[in-house]
Amino acid sequence: MLYSEGVTILENVSLAQYTTLGVGGPARWFVETGDEEEILSAVRFARARGVPCFILGGGSNLLVSDQGFNGVVVRVAGGALDWAQAGDGTASITAGAGAEWDAVVRLAVEKNGAGVECLAGIPGSVGGTPVQNVGAYGQEVSHSIVRVRALDLAAAKAVDLVAAECGFGYRRSLFNTTERRRYAITRVEYKLAIGAKPLLEYRDVKNYFAEHGVAQPTLAQTADAVREIRARKGMLLVADDADSRSAGSFFKNPVVRVEEVRRLAAIAGCRVADVPQFPAGWGFEPEDCVVKLSAAWLIELAGFQKGFAMGRAGLSTKHVLAIVNRGGATAAEIVALRDAVIEGVWARTAVRLEQEPVLLGFAAAG
Numbered sequence: 570m571l572y573s574e575g576v577t578i579l580e581n582v583s584l585a586q587y588t589t590l591g592v593g594g595p596a597r598w599f600v601e602t603g604d605e606e607e608i609l610s611a612v613r614f615a616r617a618r619g620v621p622c623f624i625l626g627g628g629s630n631l632l633v634s635d636q637g638f639n640g641v642v643v644r645v646a647g648g649a650l651d652w653a654q655a656g657d658g659t660a661s662i663t664a665g666a667g668a669e670w671d672a673v674v675r676l677a678v679e680k681n682g683a684g685v686e687c688l689a690g691i692p693g694s695v696g697g698t699p700v701q702n703v704g705a706y707g708q709e710v711s712h713s714i715v716r717v718r719a720l721d722l723a724a725a726k727a728v729d730l731v732a733a734e735c736g737f738g739y740r741r742s743l744f745n746t747t748e749r750r751r752y753a754i755t756r757v758e759y760k761l762a763i764g765a766k767p768l769l770e771y772r773d774v775k776n777y778f779a780e781h782g783v784a785q786p787t788l789a790q791t792a793d794a795v796r797e798i799r800a801r802k803g804m805l806l807v808a809d810d811a812d813s814r815s816a817g818s819f820f821k822n823p824v825v826r827v828e829e830v831r832r833l834a835a836i837a838g839c840r841v842a843d844v845p846q847f848p849a850g851w852g853f854e855p856e857d858c859v860v861k862l863s864a865a866w867l868i869e870l871a872g873f874q875k876g877f878a879m880g881r882a883g884l885s886t887k888h889v890l891a892i893v894n895r896g897g898a899t900a901a902e903i904v905a906l907r908d909a910v911i912e913g914v915w916a917r918t919a920v921r922l923e924q925e926p927v928l929l930g931f932a933a934a935g
């Protein structure tokens with residue numbers, strides 16, 4: 570253990586314990602704090618040694634290499650939630666980056682604030698939510714984010730970014746693209762609509778309420794339903810569910826030109842209408858209409874089934890989209906399975922899947 574500028578710095582700390590996949594080697598140096606000054610001190614410590622710094626949240630979207638990370642990992646921990654109601658039918662929750670995201674959802678629905686109910690049960694921290702613009706069941710967190718407070722690690726100062734400055738898109742923001750690793754997010758403000766109806770856009774959620782005979786579910790019922798649906802798919806962290814030892818969806822849903830759907834229907838031998846797809850707006854060129862395909866459907870089309878295993882890495886027995894550590898898996902085994910899925914889907918469909926989790930300690934990722 571070391572001390573630098575009053576900050577406790579641990580050495581050679583296993584990172585597997587800080588990730589939901591439970592895989593990966595050690596961090597050379599490790600700091601846990603929610604304090605902005607301490608984060609900046611840790612950054613200076615890294616700089617003085619000429620090593621990189623990595624900001625860690627809940628580790629639920631992360632694959633750490635078997636070699637670990639030869640730098641300083643700053644785990645952003647702790648953080649309060651502040652509720653403020655405006656007179657115009659809206660309210661806001663301002664949350665410290667280290668707070669648990671699901672606590673924000675619980676507070677929102679308890680106070681009858683709509684906007685994040687379908688994001689219930691997504692693991693990880695508040696600070697992780699803007700990074701890949703978390704989304705589920707038709708909702709994206711970018712629609713609720715007002716402002717992100719972050720430390721600009723290059724300039725060593727705090728900045729406030731309004732949502733329009735965050736570059737949000739499908740599973741993207743400036744934090745995971747153009748300005749990757751530049752910021753440590755310390756606080757996020759979310760806006761909610763008081764008393765508005767829950768979003769019931771996705772089939773799974775609609776079916777759930779149809780089956781349960783609930784015509785007008787409340788926000789709290791919607792959040793609970795989403796958690797239950799997620800649990801059935803192994804997409805909720807449940808201590809005794811081996812299928813939740815994952816990083817959630819390992820692959821993004823590919824966004825393709827609408828004509829691709831016809832080609833894929835021919836490969837699958839099904840009707841165009843039977844290819845799972847969601848409108849994704851207008852795409853690569855102004856005249857292109859694009860759709861979001863289901864990566865899970867493509868993976869199954871390529872012949873991979875739930876529970877498919879390669880060594881100690883496998884696909885979830887509940888959902889082909891999640892790669893699971895079946896017990897003692899190495900990062901190399903996870904990567905081998907990832908590559909087999911990507912190659913298999915490419916060979917069958919000529920669609921290239923992209924990985925969703927962030928890599929740490931791999932040659933290409935740092």
Ligand SMILES: Cc1cc2nc3c(=O)[nH]c(=O)nc-3n(C[C@H](O)[C@H](O)[C@H](O)COP(=O)(O)OP(=O)(O)OC[C@H]3O[C@@H](n4cnc5c(N)ncnc54)[C@H](O)[C@@H]3O)c2cc1C
Nearest residue numbers: 626627628629630693694696697703704705754804816817
């Ligand atoms: C079972 C399961 C289900 C999931 N379901 C979904 C889902 O439905 N939708 C979805 O979008 N995601 C889902 N995920 C992925 C994951 O939960 C989210 O991406 C989550 O927001 C990651 O937050 P985290 O705090 O765990 O981030 P980490 O995994 O710790 O980090 C991920 C990235 O965010 C960066 N980061 C984290 N905190 C900060 C910070 N304070 N400042 C700057 N950068 C930071 C890290 O540097 C890294 O680049 C799921 C994961 C699991 C395990």
